[in-house]
Amino acid sequence: MKPWIEAIHAYVPGKSAGADGKPLIKLSANENPLGTSEAALAARAKAPAGYPDPDSKALRAAVGEVHGLDPARIVCGTGSDEILHIAAQAYAGPGDEIIHVRYGFAVYDIATRRCGASVVVAPDRDYGTDVDALLALVTEKTRVVFLANPNNPTGRWIDADEVARLHAGLPSDVLLVVDQAYGEYLLDGQDDGGIALATDHGNVLVTRTFSKIYGLAGERIGWGYGAPAIIDALNRIRGPFNVSNTGQAMALAAVADRDFVRRARDHNAAERARFVECIESLGNHGLRAVESHANFVLVLFQGALKAETAMAAIADAGYAVRHLPGQGLPDALRITIGTAEQMDAITHALREAAKAAS
């Protein structure tokens, strides 16, 4: 095994069973509690069984139409994970550096090490991106910067001015990857400008996924948007038939169902606000909600109630949430926004656990 591969800690998915092996309802993987579009489910049955279109042509056209983008500047991937991996591989190698912000998405670390490059972790500012601190770490070895916006697992977001400032501070041969896996959860009028930057500049790649708001995580579909030279590089090394027939068919139907997307976004905004209010009402017990622009909330436990105890209480109530001690967050839980009933059950469990601990 190559030494840089040996240094990788394999991605550890969230648990979906309790201590007794009982299956739990997953509020641990940032999936859509409303499921997926009916149109996508109907499309699944009609998908052919032979090799899929290697270029995901119809899907790229549909994504381009919905977002007002040139399909020739889009590449589809086996989840946006594939796009992140091949972006690192196309632009960095041994001796190079890739920067991401502390408390960043776990795949950035793996993608960086996998291509033999070195991981550079920028300090956060209150769990979010600190543009100046990140830019201070750029050296002549920097090849790629990964920015999750909104960020997973913290939910924080930086606006278009900040993203533009980050881009302006980078040398033009450094690739800025603006990972918008949770971009659809931003409210009206919120736009981080990543797409416009990728349209105007040769060193910006935006990534999106069908796993979150579209509810198609099981199909493994994501896409990237950038300058023709970036898309050409990614097309050279992606899997040749990287999006399945069912994936292409379901995503095609899902992206056209704007009603479903709107409903999911509105549901998330309302339930997230209600959940944050509940956490704030437990502030006297040391609970704090990190401001979130995504479909989950990072809850900090700074009082008598510890994150692990809270997680056990939530599991007793029948739910799995995410504890991320390996990512430097031993005193926090990331809780996906579920249905109103699910969020009531979670807040009830947290309230009782907080009372019991004090």
Ligand code: PMP
């Ligand atoms: N980026 C971020 C920030 C994520 O949280 C995720 C999913 N956890 C992904 C990318 C990858 O999602 P997928 O491969 O399912 O598209």
